[in-house]
Every structure is written in C-alpha cells, then in structure tokens.
Amino acid sequence: MMSVFExxxxxxxxxxxxxxxxxxxxxxxxxxxxxxxxxIAASLWVDDAQANASQPKxxxxxxxxxxxxxxxxxxxxxxxxxxxxxxxxxxxxxxFPILETIAPAENVSVQAQRLLADEASGYSAVLSGxxxxxxxxxxxxxxxxxxxxxxxxVEDARRVAALEAVARAPDAAPVERVITAQAAxxxxxxxxxxxxxxxxxxxxxxxxLATLLLSNLAEEKTSKVIEILAASVPLDAVFLxxxxxxxxxxxxxxxxxxxxxxxxxxxxxxxQDFMTLPQAGPAVGWPVFVALVLLYYGANYMLSGALFIGIxxxxxxxxxxxxxxxxxxxxxxxxxxxxxxxxxxxxxTLTWFAYIFPxxxxxxxxxxxxxxxxxxxxxxALVWQAIWVVLIIRISSRLFRRTVLKSASSSGFFSFxxxxxx
Amino acid sequence: MxxxxxxxxxxxxxSFDGKAAVRGIDIAVPQGSIYGILGPNGAGKTTTLRxxxxxxxxxxxxxxxLGHERPLxxxxxxxxxxxxxxxxxxxxxxEAIAFMGALRGLPLDVGRKRxxxxxxxxxxxxYVDKPIKSLSKGMAQTIQVFGTIVHKPKLVVLDEPxxxxxxxxxxxxxxxxxxxxxxxxxxxxxxxVIHHAERLCERVAIIAGGQIRFEGSVADARDxxxxxxxxxxxxxxxxxxxxxxxxxxxxxxxxxxxxxxxGMEPLLxxxxxxxxxxxxxxxxxxxxxxxxxxxxGEDAARQMGEDRAELGEAA
Numbered sequence: 001m002m003s004v005f006e007x008x009x010x011x012x013x014x015x016x017x018x019x020x021x022x023x024x025x026x027x028x029x030x031x032x033x034x035x036x037x038x039x040i041a042a043s044l045w046v047d048d049a050q051a052n053a054s055q056p057k058x059x060x061x062x063x064x065x066x067x068x069x070x071x072x073x074x075x076x077x078x079x080x081x082x083x084x085x086x087x088x089x090x091x092x093x094x095x096f097p098i099l100e101t102i103a104p105a106e107n108v109s110v111q112a113q114r115l116l117a118d119e120a121s122g123y124s125a126v127l128s129g130x131x132x133x134x135x136x137x138x139x140x141x142x143x144x145x146x147x148x149x150x151x152x153x154v155e156d157a158r159r160v161a162a163l164e165a166v167a168r169a170p171d172a173a174p175v176e177r178v179i180t181a182q183a184a185x186x187x188x189x190x191x192x193x194x195x196x197x198x199x200x201x202x203x204x205x206x207x208x209l210a211t212l213l214l215s216n217l218a219e220e221k222t223s224k225v226i227e228i229l230a231a232s233v234p235l236d237a238v239f240l241x242x243x244x245x246x247x248x249x250x251x252x253x254x255x256x257x258x259x260x261x262x263x264x265x266x267x268x269x270x271x272q273d274f275m276t277l278p279q280a281g282p283a284v285g286w287p288v289f290v291a292l293v294l295l296y297y298g299a300n301y302m303l304s305g306a307l308f309i310g311i312x313x314x315x316x317x318x319x320x321x322x323x324x325x326x327x328x329x330x331x332x333x334x335x336x337x338x339x340x341x342x343x344x345x346x347x348x349t350l351t352w353f354a355y356i357f358p359x360x361x362x363x364x365x366x367x368x369x370x371x372x373x374x375x376x377x378x379x380x381a382l383v384w385q386a387i388w389v390v391l392i393i394r395i396s397s398r399l400f401r402r403t404v405l406k407s408a409s410s411s412g413f414f415s416f417x418x419x420x421x422x
Numbered sequence: 423m424x425x426x427x428x429x430x431x432x433x434x435x436x437s438f439d440g441k442a443a444v445r446g447i448d449i450a451v452p453q454g455s456i457y458g459i460l461g462p463n464g465a466g467k468t469t470t471l472r473x474x475x476x477x478x479x480x481x482x483x484x485x486x487x488l489g490h491e492r493p494l495x496x497x498x499x500x501x502x503x504x505x506x507x508x509x510x511x512x513x514x515x516x517e518a519i520a521f522m523g524a525l526r527g528l529p530l531d532v533g534r535k536r537x538x539x540x541x542x543x544x545x546x547x548x549y550v551d552k553p554i555k556s557l558s559k560g561m562a563q564t565i566q567v568f569g570t571i572v573h574k575p576k577l578v579v580l581d582e583p584x585x586x587x588x589x590x591x592x593x594x595x596x597x598x599x600x601x602x603x604x605x606x607x608x609x610x611x612x613x614x615v616i617h618h619a620e621r622l623c624e625r626v627a628i629i630a631g632g633q634i635r636f637e638g639s640v641a642d643a644r645d646x647x648x649x650x651x652x653x654x655x656x657x658x659x660x661x662x663x664x665x666x667x668x669x670x671x672x673x674x675x676x677x678x679x680x681x682x683x684x685g686m687e688p689l690l691x692x693x694x695x696x697x698x699x700x701x702x703x704x705x706x707x708x709x710x711x712x713x714x715x716x717x718x719g720e721d722a723a724r725q726m727g728e729d730r731a732e733l734g735e736a737a
Contacts, residue, residue: 001495002527010524018512224508231475231502232525234494401478 004240007233011241015216016248028212029253032204033260056124056146058097059115061108066131066157067101073157074099096149097124104128112137125150131161188344188371194282194289195343195370199363202297203336206304209250210329213308214321216242235397243305243393247298282370292369292378299385300362304332306389307359310396331359339363346372355381358388427486428453428577428608434473434483443469445632446483451610451625453576456603458619459612460714461629462725467612468505470629471581474610475502488577496577498527501570505581505612507563511555515541515565518554522569533572540568544594560591567595571602578602580611584618596622620710630718640710647708647716648680654702655693662696665689681705 002010019025060067078096100123105111112126116138124146125138134154136147220226229238282289307328315321338360342351346368354364355377365381429451436444444466451457459467473480476493487493487500509518519540520533528536541550546564554562563586570578580599584592599609599622613619619626619640626643628636636643654676655662665688670679682689686705693700715723 001497006527007525010521014510014521014524018510022512224506225510226508227477227504227506228502228508228522229525230477231472231500231504232497232522 007237008241012244015245061128296362306392431485458623466632501575523572528573656699662698665692
C-alpha cells in the first residue's frame with residue numbers, strides 16, 4: 001500500500017495539473033488583477049472627484065490691494081500644507097478655497113447677492129470690504145470648514161499687512177529638521193499596518209481559493225472518480241491531496257501576482273520616485289516575517305480548505321455545496337475580523353482566544369510576528385495548527401466514509417448508483 | 423484462511439439505514455480463476471464487492487484479499503472497475519490510464535508507456551492524446567478497463583463490466599478477461615447477464631435478496647438439475663406412453679422431460695418394446711440459466727431479464 005503522503009502526492013499532482021490547465025484557473029489569476037485595477041481606477045476617480053468637489057470657489061469683491069493680500073495669504077497657507085514632493089511638481093494643497101477677484105460694483109451687498117445666485121459662477125461665499133473690515137456673505141449654514149479656512153486666510157493677510165506696516169519681514173527662518181531612523185509611535189503604526197495588510201491579502205486569497213476548491217468538488221461529482229480513488233488509496237490521502245493541490249495552485253497565483261506587483265513597483269519607481277517601502281519592518285525582521293507569512297498562509301488555507309472539503313463532501317449537488325459552504329465563509333469573515341481586532345494587542349482574553357482558536361490562529365500569529373521578536377510561539381502555533389488540519393481531514397474522511405460512501409442511498413455528494421444499486 | 427484463495431469472505435453483513443443489503447455472505451475465490459457473482463439489481467453484488475475491496479466496511483464478518491485482512495494493503499496488486507464509471511473528462515486517454523496506474527503505485531512514466539501499448543494493441547492508437555470527453559461511452563469504458571489492468575494486478579474486480587457495451591465490445595472484454603486469467607490473474611466480476619458468466623467463469627456465486635443461494639463451480643450449478651430429454655416418436659399412442667415420466671410434456675410434437683433417476687436404459691427398452699418408433703432422441707445438460715432459475719427462483723430470473731432490457735444490453 002502506498003503511504004498517505006505518496007497517495008496524496010498522486011492526487012495532488014493530478015488536481016494541480018488539471019486545474020492549472022483549466023479555464024477557471026485563468027479566471028482565478030485574472031479576477032484579482034482586474035479587481036485591483038478597477039479599485040485603483042475607482043479610487044483615483046473618486047479622489048479626483050472629491051478633490052474637485054471639496055475645493056469651493058469664493059469671490060473676493062474688494063480693491064486690488066485687498067484682493068492681492070488675500071490671494072497671497074491663501075497661497076502661503078496652501079503651500080505650507082503641500083508636501084515638498086508635490087510642491088516640486090507645481091501642485092498645491094486643495095484644502096483652501098479658490099479665490100477669484102471681482103471688481104466691486106456700486107452696491108457691494110447687492111453684487112454679493114447676485115454672485116451667490118449665479119449658478120454658472122458657482123460661488124460658495126463672497127468676501128468683501130477692505131482688509132480690516134472684511135465681510136463674509138453666504139448662506140446661513142455656510143460650511144464650517146470653509147468659514148474657518150477663510151478666517152485663516154483673512155488672519156494671515158492681516159498679520160502680513162501689520163508686519164509690513166512696521167517694516168518687519170513677515171517670514172521667520174524655517175524649522176530645522178533633524179532626521180532620525182524611527183519614532184516609536186510611527187514604528188507601531190507601520191507594523192500594525194503591515195499586519196493588517198497581510199491579513200487582508202491572506203483573507204482575500206483564501207476566499208478566492210474556496211471558489212476553486214468548490215469547483216474541484218463539483219468536478220468529482222460529475223466525473224464519479226471517487227469510488228476508484230476510495231478503492232485505491234486511503235480517503236485521508238484523497239482529501240489531503242486535494243488540499244495540497246489547491247495550496248500549490250495558490251502559490252502559483254501568488255508568485256505570478258507578486259512578480260507582477262514587483263515589476264510594477266520597479267517600473268513606477270524608475271519613472272517617478274514617489275513610492276518607497278517603509279524603512280521600519282516587522283519585529284521579527286523581513287526574511288523571517290515573509291517565511292512565517294507563507295507558513296501561516298498555508299496553515300490558514302489548509303484549515304479552512306479542510307473544512308470546505310469536509311462539509312462540501314456531504315452535499316449531494318452543486319447548489320447544496322454552495323449552501324453548505326456559506327457557514328464556512330461566514331466563519332472566515334468572523335475569523336478575519338477577530339484577527340484584525342487583536343492587531344496591536346499581545347494580551348487579554350480576546351487576543352489569547354484569537355491565538356488559540358485554530359481558525360483565527362494563523363492570522364493572529366501574523367499580528368504577533370509583526371510586533372514581537374519572540375519566535376518560539378510560532379513553532380508552537382504551527383504545530384497546533386497542523387494538528388488541527390490532520391484532525392479535520394480525519395474527521396471529514398471518516399464522516400465521508402460513514403455517511404456518503406455507501407451504496408444503498410444517494411443522499412451524499414459522492415454517493416454511488418443512480419437508483420440505489422446493491 | 424487459505425493461501426490458495428485470492429478472496430475469502432465469511433459471514434459478511436451490511437445494512438444501510440437499518441435495511442439489510444447483504445446478509446451473511448460467504449465467498450471463496452481461488453487464485454487464477456475467473457469468478458462470477460450473479461444476481462439481479464439490488465441483490466447485494468455491488469455492496470459485496472465494495473466490502474471485499476474495503477471501500478465500505480462490513481457490519482459483521484471477515485474477509486481477506488490476497489491474504490490481507492485490510493484490503494487497502496493489497497491495493498497495489500488489485501484492479502477495480504466500479505459499476506459507476508468514473509474518469510476525468512478533460513484528461514487525455516494516456517494520462518487517464520497512467521493516473522489510474524499511479525493510484526496503484528505504478529510510476530507515471532511506466533504507466534504512460536503501458537497505456538500507449540494497451541491502446542495500440544487494441545487498435546486505439548489514435549486515441550492516445552484524445553480527451554475522455556470526446557469518446558463514446560463504450561470507448562471511455564474501454565479506457566477505464568485499461569486503467570484497471572495497467573499496473574498488472576494479481577486480482578481484477580469488475581462490477582457489471584459488460585453493462586453499456588455493444589456486442590462487439592462485450593466480445594472484446596470477454597477476450598481480455600480470458601487473457602488476464604491466462605496470465606495468472608484472478609478475475610472476479612458481477613453481472614446480471616448469465617451468458618457472460620456461463621462463457622467465462624469457472625466458479626460462480628448466485629446472490630438474491632442479499633444472500634448467497636449457490637457458491638461453487640458452474641458445472642456443479644448445472645448438475646443441480648437433471649439433464650433434459652427430448653423425444654419425438656412416429657406413434658402417438660401405445661403402451662410405451664406409460665413408461666414416460668409423469669412430468670413429461672408434449673410441445674410441438676416433442677416430449678420434454680427430466681432424465682429419470684434410474685437413467686435412460688429402462689425407458690429406452692420400454693420405447694423399443696412398445697413400438698414407439700423413435701424419430702429423435704436427445705439428452706441435453708441444463709444451462710446455467712436453468713440452474714439460476716432453479717436456485718434463485720423465477721422472480722429473480724425475471725428481474726435479471728428486465729434489468730437487461732432496461733439497459734438495452736446485448737446478450
């Protein structure tokens with residue numbers, strides 16, 4: 001008899017080749033890239049739309065000196081809030097409203113009313129009067145933020161005017177910067193960010209893989225090969241083989257997506273020097289962290305995959321598979337939120353629960369790896385998770401043999417016979 | 423348990439949802455023989471085979487497969503064709519055969535070479551790289567049969583191997599079974615077509631209602647019935663009529679009756695002395711079908727016929 005691992009390898013190799021050469025695998029590879037592209041495009045579009053929408057126009061109805069003072073004040077404030085790299089490209093913070101100079105008419109208050117009523121111009125408010133007696137005209141519920149920002153502009157213009165009146169230079173020396181490697185608060189923030197990003201990535205890929213696993217189960221349903229498999233190798237090997245194949249497939253996907261992301265990063269980096277990797281890394285260091293992420297990713301996938309196979313094996317048709325898979329998917333979401341919640345915490349009941357509960361353990365341990373240098377808990381956690389994978393596979397195969405692998409009933413997913421042959 | 427037996431089972435019992443499917447089955451399959459399990463659908467043939475192979479565990483009883491009490495331990499030298507045919511549709515023929523061999527421990531490259539040989543020798547060389555989904559049902563079944571024997575097993579278990587095949591492919595499969603047996607392989611197959619068992623098997627088990635009704639050689643099964651005598655005479659009446667057995671029936675001018683226990687000689691003397699004028703006289707050994715009817719009953723025999731008609735099978 002072949003050993004469980006030999007037999008699992010035969011099954012895994014078949015499933016791997018069959019899946020990699022299937023159309024569903026191409027979809028599996030393309031869907032995340034397409035989703036990513038759509039998300040990027042949507043976020044850029046939303047950013048642009050929001051920026052345009054959040055930069056109101058204000059008419060300045062005043063003499064030319066007042067208008068110039070207000071516009072200069074606005075530029076100073078906007079520059080102060082614009083990052084250096086953007087300032088070099090001639091961009092400016094959009095935090096302050098656009099000021100447009102309008103020559104004052106005879107009756108300024110009537111002119112202000114008309115300007116606010118003119119939909120084509122689209123003014124949100126009107127500033128009028130000399131600098132020392134500025135009037136802000138606008139609706140009674142004028143945007144508080146707009147009012148505050150206009151107040152800052154007027155304040156700055158008056159301050160500069162006052163300093164100029166006593167012949168003093170308005171600009172003091174800029175603040176001197178001393179660069180340090182890191183700040184503790186910043187480091188924590190970065191590490192938590194890394195942990196959350198990795199968790200999100202693992203969650204997304206595992207959910208995506210569940211679809212492939214279910215289609216693999218559907219293939220078994222239609223091909224009816226399971227009886228041959230069950231007569232040739234232990235059922236544990238069949239289940240394990242399927243999981244290993246799917247894990248291998250996901251690593252192919254990861255390698256492809258990772259490669260594309262790396263290429264994209266280097267091209268963009270070469271074209272525009274605006275993307276930088278965080279200097280601060282996870283507590284265990286990048287190489288160990290990457291190794292641990294891969295191991296925990298495998299454990300996370302094997303745990304939820306074993307559950308999927310175990311439950312899916314009990315179903316009698318594709319629709320039933322989807323229905324039965326729903327509780328597992330809900331569990332996955334719950335586990336993800338639990339793990340994300342404990343990021344940044346290393347003690348407390350919830351944190352320990354997340355470390356110990358087998359399904360949340362892989363992701364919670366990633367959070368630990370990002371924030372704590374201690375390595376031995378990871379060895380313990382990986383062994384613990386492996387035990388649970390074996391346990392779930394064994395229970396699933398026993399259940400499968402007892403409830404499904406029988407000839408007198410056709411209630412199960414892999415049940416034999418069209419009409420209960422014996 | 424005997425070392426000369428490829429399969430030995432004692433008192434196998436299996437029930438599903440409280441309903442007994444198999445009730446105390448005993449089977450002994452000699453090594454190198456062709457063994458048939460005969461019975462209508464629902465008799466317990468498939469459940470028996472699955473228990474023998476360890477796909478399902480018996481509720482009670484013991485079995486050994488090539489000397490192993492745990493059938494999977496013998497998996498490398500066993501080939502199995504299930505009744506519910508299963509192949510991956512996208513797989514190419516060569517790969518499908520090699521994969522089935524690999525499940526039995528045969529290295530893939532060896533499996534591929536043997537698959538090529540099997541396909542070529544059986545005139546299917548053009549199908550080596552064709553996907554299973556492009557084949558006819560009979561052709562796909564042939565590929566699966568090749569997958570069952572590619573690793574050169576010592577024991578081949580075939581569940582209803584002839585169902586779904588046309589007469590030509592049935593003939594080819596019969597020859598393949600004979601070839602395997604000639605090479606020393608033990609072949610056990612289930613069928614509800616008596617002719618296949620009669621043509622191929624040395625020993626049979628007749629199952630009905632989850633129980634073995636007969637287990638032994640085909641000759642023994644046939645010998646359970648007395649040979650049939652067929653007689654045609656020129657004289658229709660005469661004193662010789664009194665010498666005919668009480669169960670003699672006249673059909674289409676022929677008298678049919680079982681050979682009397684005392685043999686033909688006293689009857690022959692009475693016919694000659696009574697001037698019956700013997701035109702034709704034949705003594706025929708009974709067929710397995712008659713034996714089956716006598717052993718399993720008319721109902722089981724009728725159901726076998728219905729099963730065949732339903733599946734549109736060739737005899």
